[in-house]
Amino acid sequence: MPLRDAVPSSHGAGGTGAERPGTALVTGATAGLGWSFARQLAERGHDLVLVARDADRLATVASGLRSAYGVQVEVLAADLSDPLELGLVERRLAEPDRPVSVLVNNAGAGLRGRFLDHDVEQEQTMLDLLVTAPMRLTHAALGPMTERGHGAVLNVASVAAFLPRGTYGAAKAWLVRFSTWAAAEYAGRGVRVAVTCPGFVRTEFHQRMGVAPGRGPLWLDADRVARQSLDDLFRGRPLSVPTRRYRLITTAARLVPDRALQRLQTLGR
Template identity: 60%
Template sequence: MTSPTALVTGATAGIGRSFAHQLAEAGHDLVLVARDRARLEDEASELSARHGVTVEVLQADLADRDQLRRVEARLADPDRPVDLLVNNAGFGLKGRFLDNPVDAETEMLDVLVTAVMRLSHAALGAMAARRSGGIINVSSVAAFLPRGTYSAAKAWVNQFGEWAAAEYRPRGLTVTTLCPGFTKTEFHERMDVSRGSAPDFMWLEADDLVRQALKDHARGKVFSIPGKQYKVIIAATRLVPNRLVQPLQTLGRK
């Protein structure tokens, strides 16, 4: 029997890197997608040597439609099936909406929404034909909070994932939406957001939340919410009007 194959976007750092390492440890062959070829090749070498799996690298900027199509084609290839898609690639803007160039806002939506939709479409088509496979979409606690265009983009991911989970479950597919909060990764560092921007107890470890997400996906869960503190926050947003949760609006970027 051949090993299952997982394709992970944003695979060279943070949550994506943890997914790649934990999936390789579990025996998955990998397709790693990111913009930096040197980091991709370094990760591929390490994973192959450590776990004895086959690792393919696919350099792509998901905001570029032509490069995105290459990833779509890999997912749709019937001769090289992908069993699990992890839509993890991230994008964040530190400034407020009117302080950001509109092109930067559009690029964020291209990565967080358009790429997730197009890659899911390619993967689900191939998986539905085989009647097996799954997707983990990395969203955010921000999806439950009134927090500008980042929050709106992640809310789309949540709605899409919840619908897709119900739509394709009868065909043997599992779609899980992972909603982390503050996580100790490069994501905040690239945005110049310090660890002091939130209390210590709000920060999650990437390896822990990925481990939980994989367990939740295996159990067929629609949402994976890591951390009791974030389960409480999400429960509160469903009970309290948005105007009263505005003070929490800085939480939830992965």
């Protein structure tokens, strides 16, 4: 099903109305995959709610999307590792008069080094961002979506979910299991849930950890990853692994013992 046809209009009850795109909320929306998700959703007619920490950058991105695609763009500056600011986004998702039909939980961060190289509070902040935030935002979105009988949630995980890669991989593995369960649980109520597991993507994600993006065959283009992830979501595929090469890696990871995979622990989103 095409992306713009994924969300039925509230005027389409009984099959008498046309379908239309709804409003999409994207976290981590000012750069990398988040920006690609936002741009592709706007391109297909979705109004947007953009969430990120940097208010100035949000305003710049929103202005560009309004000008380019003629959609309405709302901005919400929030640090999703902060419970109070996370609550602002939860409340926006729950607003009955301004429904959100598509949620993309994209915001993320990683830590360079091993578990004991980090202060435990750094690990806690990462866990809050990678697990607590998408869990709470998905919960906030699913209530209204199931009541309306339509909606879609895309969670951004990583191929690290299939590898023994410390707390980052463990957090992404949780997100994969949670999302695939939710896909089955809420399909009968008209809501699609999916999780995408990209590998290396050329974005700011690695730069923020002090890792320079590479140019080898394992490094992917953000637009390509976003496009395939959204297509899989709206085709009803609960698990998306962009590109054949990464599908082969995740398949092999299920067959190889963890001890052997330990040498690949740096492979991730």
